[in-house]
Amino acid sequence: MENIQKTGKFEIKVSTLITVCLYLLILIGSMNAMESSLKIVGLLSLISTLLVSTIGILIFIFVKKNFLPLQFIILFIIIISTVVCFFSVINNRYDLKDLINTLQMLSCFNLLVFVSCIKFDYSKLKFINLFVTLFITFHFIIWIISGCPRMFASIYNNSNLIGPYMFYSSFFLILGFRYSKKKLLYSLILFMSFILILASDARSILLSVFVSIVIFSFWKYISKSQILSFIFFILLISAILMFVFVYPILPTFSFFNSAEQWMVTHTGKSIMSGRNVLWVPLIEMINQKLFLGYGPGTLASDLIATDQSPHNLYLNILMQIGYIGLFLNILLFLVIWHGLTKLRNNFIARLVGSYFVGILVHQSFEITLFQNQLSVGLLQWFILAVGLSVVIETSLSKNHK
Template identity: 30%
Template sequence: MKLFLILIFFIFYFFGLFNNNPEYSSMGAIFLFLSILTVSGLILFEKKIYYDKKINFIMLVSIVYPLFFSIYYYLNFDTLNDKYFYLLFQLAVIYFIFNLGCQLSAYKRYISYIIFLFMTFLVSLSFLFGKASIVGKENIYASILLILLAFVISSDLKKIIKILSIILVGFGIFFSDARSSLVAFSVMLLLYFFSKYIIKFKRILLFSVIAFSLFWISYIVHLYETGKGDSYNLLIYELTGKQLYSGREKMWGQFIDSIKDNPMLGYGLGVDYGSIANIEYSTHNLYLAILIQQGIVGLFLFIYLVYYLYIKSIKNYSNPSRNFIFLIIPVILLQQNFELSLTQNNLSIMVIFWFLIGIHSFSNKTDPSV
C-alpha cells in the first residue's frame, strides 16, 4: 500500500504542476492539494515514526518566531493580513512535508525510478506545450528539473540511467532559457563528478555560496547606482544576447535601504513590497525576502537549518556523490539569488524540494524488497 501511495503522490504532483500554468491553474491546484493529501496517508502505515529532534526544533522555531512577533508587526507596520497567515501556512506545509519524507528513506531506489520516468515525461511534453512543458513558467520548470536530477544521480540506479537523466535535464534547462538554472546545472555537475575532492571543503563551500549570495545583492546594486555596471551590461549582452541587468538592480537597492531601517526583525511576512519598492509581487531573491520579512533573526534560523541538514547528511553518507543534500543545497542556494521558491511563492517547488530532503535525512534503513 505504501508503494502505491508513493506512486499516486507523484502522479497527482505531476498534474499539480499545471498549477503554475495560467491556462490550467485551477485544475493544477486541485491535483497539487491531492498529492499532499495522498502522501499524508503514509503515516497510517508507519509502525515507527522517524524524526530528528534538532531539525524539528529549528523548523518549529522558524514557524513560532513570526507568529510570536505578529502583534509587533501589526502595531508597528500593519502587516498582519491574509498574506501574512498564508506565508505562515506555507512554512507549516514545509515542516509537514519534510517529516513525511523522513518516513520514506527505505524507498529511495523505488522513488528514483519514478522520478526518472517523471522527468522523461516532463521534458518530452515540452515538445507539445512549449519550452516550459506543462509547468508554463520557464524558471519554475527548470528549478523542478534540477531538484529531480539531483535525486536521481545521487541514487544507486545504473550509470546509464544517470547519464540519460543528465542529458535529458540539460536539454530541458537549456531550451527553457532559464539562465540561473543553467548556471546551477553546471555547478551540480561539478559537485557530482568531483565530489570526492570538493567534500573536503564542505563547510567552506556552503558558507562561500551564502557569502557570495549576500555580496551579489549589494554588488549589483553598487554597479547600478554608480553606473560602473553599464559597460559590463553591454559586454554581456554582446556576448550572450542577455543583459546583466534585469530590473532587479533598482528594486534591490530600495529593499536594502528598507532593511537598514529595521534589520533585526524585519517588517513581517505580510509586508507590502509595493510600499518599499516599485514592485508588487516578489523580491526575486530568497535572502532579501527573508531579511525584509523576518530580519537577521529569520535569516540566521534559515541558514542554521540548512547548515545542520547539510552537515548531518554528509556524516550519514560515506559516498558524497550519492548524497542528494550535498548536491542540491549549494546549487539551490546559488539559484535562489534569482528566485524565491524554497519557503514561499511556489508550492510546487517547496513540496518536492522539502519532501526529497526529508527522504535523504535518514540513511540507516535498508531498501525493502520492491
C-alpha cells in the same frame, strides 16, 4: 513470524505508494503555473501534497519513538521558526496572507521531515522515474511541435519555470542511471531534460546546474572533514548574502561596462535584469525592522513602488521575518549540509549535496522554496528529504550494530 513478514511487506507497499503519490501530486501541481482553467487542478494538487505530508509527520511524531538527535534538531528549528512568524505578526499589522504564508512554510518543512522518515530504495525510485520520464517527454514533444523555440515556456506562463522543473526532475533520473540497468533510456531522458533547460534560456538555473556539477566533482574534497565542509558552507552562505548587497551597486564599478557589453553580445541579456532597482530601496526598508521583519505575508509591493517579488529568497525572508528568521533558515540548511557531508562516500548524499548547493544558488534569483511557484519548491524539498532519509537510515544502521 508469518504475521511479521506480512506486516513488513504491507509497510513497504504503503510507503512506496505514499512516496510515489506525493511526487506525482507535485508534478501535477506544476499546472498551478498555467493560465488556463486547469490551474485549479494544480492548486488542489499542491494543497493535497502539503496536507498529506502534514498528516503524515503528525502520525510519525505520535507513533515513532526513536527519533534521532538530527530529527529533533530539525523539528526544534521548525517550531522556533513558527514562533518567530507568530511574533512577527504580533509586531506588525495582521493580514490573512501572514497566516497563509506561515502555514505554507510549515507545510514545506513537514514535507521535508515526513519524506525523510521514509526509507528510500530502488523500488520507489523506479516508480517515481516512470512519472518523471512521462513529465519530461511530454514537455519535450511540445517543444518539438512548437518548432524548438528559445525562451520555451511549454504549458506554463513563464519560461523561467521549465528550466527548474527539468533540472530538479533530473535528480531521480541520475539515480535511475546509477542503480538501473536501463542506462541508455535514462541517458536519453537526461539529454532531453538538459535540452529543455537550454531552451528555457533561464540563466539562474543554468548557473545552478553548473554549480551542482562543480560540487559533485569536488565532493570528496569538500567533505574531506567536518571542519572543511563547515568552512565551505559558511563561505557559500557569505557569498550568497554578499551578492544581495553587492549586485545592486555593480554599475558603480569600473569593470561593469566591459562586462555588460560582453554579456549582451554573447547572451542578449543585461547583467542587471532590473533587480538593482528593486533591491536597493527594499534593503533600506528592511533596515528599519531588522529582527522580525514586516510579517510573513508581506510583499515587496507593500513596502516599495513595485509589482514584483524580490526574486531572492534571502531578501524575501529578511523582509518578512527579519534576521532572526534568516538565521533559523540558514541553521536548518547547515544541519542538512552537516548530515550530508558526513556520508562522504555515499553516492545519494553526494548527489543531494550537489543539488543542495544548486538550490541555494538558485534561490539568489527566486523565492520558490517557500512561496511563488511552490511546485518548484516542493521538488527542491523532496530532493533534500531524500538526502536526509539516507542520513537517517545510515545512522540507524550504525546504532543497530
